[in-house]
Amino acid sequence: MSGILAGKRVLVTGVLTESSIAFQAAKVAQEEGAEVILTGFGRLSLVERIAKRLPKPAPVIELDVTNQEHLDGLADKVREHVDGLDGIVHSIAFGPQGAFNFLEATWEDVSTAVHVSAYSLKSLTMACLPLMPRGGSVVGLTFDAQIAWPKYDWMGVAKAALESTNRYLARDLGAKNVRCNLISAGPIKSMAAKSIPGFEELADVWNHRAPIGWDLADPEPAGRGVVGLLSDFFPRTTGEIVHVDGGVHMMGA
Numbered sequence: 001m002s003g004i005l006a007g008k009r010v011l012v013t014g015v016l017t018e019s020s021i022a023f024q025a026a027k028v029a030q031e032e033g034a035e036v037i038l039t040g041f042g043r044l045s046l047v048e049r050i051a052k053r054l055p056k057p058a059p060v061i062e063l064d065v066t067n068q069e070h071l072d073g074l075a076d077k078v079r080e081h082v083d084g085l086d087g088i089v090h091s092i093a094f095g096p097q098g099a100f101n102f103l104e105a106t107w108e109d110v111s112t113a114v115h116v117s118a119y120s121l122k123s124l125t126m127a128c129l130p131l132m133p134r135g136g137s138v139v140g141l142t143f144d145a146q147i148a149w150p151k152y153d154w155m156g157v158a159k160a161a162l163e164s165t166n167r168y169l170a171r172d173l174g175a176k177n178v179r180c181n182l183i184s185a186g187p188i189k190s191m192a193a194k195s196i197p198g199f200e201e202l203a204d205v206w207n208h209r210a211p212i213g214w215d216l217a218d219p220e221p222a223g224r225g226v227v228g229l230l231s232d233f234f235p236r237t238t239g240e241i242v243h244v245d246g247g248v249h250m251m252g253a
Contacts, residue, residue: 004231006033009082011128013039013063014091014141015047021141021185022091023050024223029087030055032227037081039063039074065092065120071127078131085131087230090124090140093117093162099154110154118161125169125180135177139229140166141222142182142241144249151202163241170239179238181229185222186214186245210246 010029014022015038026036036058040047044062051058061077064070078085094116098109121140143152145160163182170180187203206214225244228234243249 003031003033004233005029005087005227008034008086008230009037009084010034010087010089010230011037011039011078011085012058012089012091013065013124014089015040015050016043017050018053019189019217019219020091021183021188021219021222021226022089023054024219025089025091025139025226026058026223027054028220028223028227029230030058032231034087034230035082037061037078041065065124066115071123074124074127075130078128084133085128086136088125088128088136088138089226089230090121090138092120092124093141093155093158095155095158099158100151102153105154110157113154113158114161117155117158118165121162121165122169125173125178129173129176129178132176132178136179137230137234138169138173138178138180139226140180140182141226142166142184143187144184144241144243144245146249149202149205151199166241167239174238179229179234181234181238182241183222183225183229184241184243184245184249185219185225186210186248187216188219188222189216206246206248209248209251211251212246214246214248 012026038058038060040060041064048060051060059081095113096109098105099113125138142159145163166180166182186206222244
């Protein structure tokens with residue numbers, strides 16, 4: 001099969017519905033020649049059902065990134081399907097409802113958000129590192145943490161931690177030929193968005209400020225950005241954040 005990911009093996013986390021960026025990344029990756037393995041947490045039967053809607057059905061591995069036993073066993077479970085990995089897609093984020101109230105949030109709320117949304121980039125990458133002896137590409141998904149967004153609160157702080165984690169991973173894994181980058185996407189009406197109080201107010205910024213436009217119902221542009229970074233077209237790009245947000249990040253106040 002031809003394509004910019006021909007012959008590559010890619011692990012994609014965070015596929016829950018067809019409206020997710022992770023699903024689009026997995027779909028485009030397959031269309032570009034990759035062999036894709038998915039992970040799921042909690043609603044495994046739902047992930048397995050969604051996996052069948054990809055161009056080619058993909059195997060699903062159970063993974064809770066806060067469970068060390070799951071992380072310790074991940075490489076062996078991946079080896080049941082492929083003999084190694086060339087790419088990892090980190091599309092994992094979660095914040096308890098309390099994390100969306102900045103002044104009232106407890107440390108328990110905040111620590112959960114940071115653990116699941118930021119630290120997991122490091123733990124997932126390290127769990128998969130034995131599968132990448134010749135190097136590869138790690139791509140995560142962020143939501144521009146330079147801004148104090150309305151309603152986003154401690155999830156914004158968690159994304160800032162994710163962005164910093166990406167830079168440190170890039171620093172420490174460069175010698176192993178592992179590139180680590182993030183896609184900063186605009187808001188998407190996904191399952192995750194439904195858990196954000198005031199999402200519509202947050203998303204409304206894009207209606208007025210995206211110079212090239214932004215479709216809240218179209219995760220494909222961000223998915224294509226992920227695939228681009230997984231490919232060999234960016235062989236010396238690491239520690240970067242590539243914005244796929246319709247241009248909102250560059251607009252002044």
